[in-house]
Amino acid sequence: MKTYLCIDIGGTTIKSGIFDDDGYIIERFSLVNTDNSDKKRNIVTSLMTIINQAKINYTLSGICISTAGVVDPNTGEVIYAGYTIPNYTNTPLKALVETNFQLPCEVENDVNCACLGEYWKGSLRDVENGICLTVGTGIGGSLLRDGEIEHGIGFTAGEVGYLLIDGQKYQDIASTTYLINTVNHHKQTKLNGKEIFELAKNGDVICVNGIKKMIDNLSIGLINMMYLLNPEVIVLGGGIMAQKECLEPLINDSIAKNIEDHRFFKTKILFAELENDAGMIGALYNFKKRH
Structure with missing residues (x-):
């Protein structure tokens, strides 16, 4: 062996x-x-x-x-x-x-390795064209085209964390770091991500609103990727995506609300399996x- x-x-x-x-x-x-x-x-x-x-x-x-x-x-x-x-x-x-x-x-x-792992054994099985994102301290990205990683001429394809949205980097307004900083600023506390989700489940308004704002920002980036690449699947990974039960409906609702037309929303939003x-x-x- x-x-x-x-x-x-x-x-x-x-x-x-x-x-x-x-x-x-x-x-x-x-x-x-x-x-x-x-x-x-x-x-x-x-x-x-x-x-x-x-x-x-x-x-x-x-x-x-x-x-x-x-x-x-x-x-x-x-x-x-x-x-x-x-x-x-x-x-x-x-x-x-x-x-x-x-x-x-x-x-x-x-992130390219995470994408390849999901392609071989996870959520991207049998998918030839997709995007893999990891949401954590920042946001990392990887592009799968025809079953291969798209590296780009300088090997920087997929560096979506640096995309500019309203003059701010995508990862500065849609990452776990953003969520934690936003909630702690309003509550004057030092909560971590897990604690924020626990409070949100119990109805804490600041935590609920913080999660919603992060997801709305995240969804704007996902929509732009759909416009540009129209992938079969976008896989979301990173520690925060373990909160699938909470986040999945919020993401799908936010995309449906903000996308130009439902005809553009053919991409499946899936969550990483390999953790x-x-x-x-x-x-x-x-x-x-x-x-």
């Missing part, structure tokens, strides 16, 4: 585990906290430690990496990372891994496609 080490690199944490050839997890490793401004705890140092430890008990057929940042999937290099991950731009992950461990490695952007494993599963799928 072939085994693969799949790694999902975020801004401050790294998830990893051993997967088999069919995308099923064999062993899940502990979450690793990183600080890319600290040489002892930075991403590359932590990555090397994870691989060394995995090699003790497994004969690996490959290293499959999903990472935050803009990635050139051909060279496996992080060609751009924002201010949230200092010292990460121009990190040649694929070359570093293959040179140090003599194992094949493939690297892809984390926290989507990036690792998609990283494996990307590796398998390239080998």
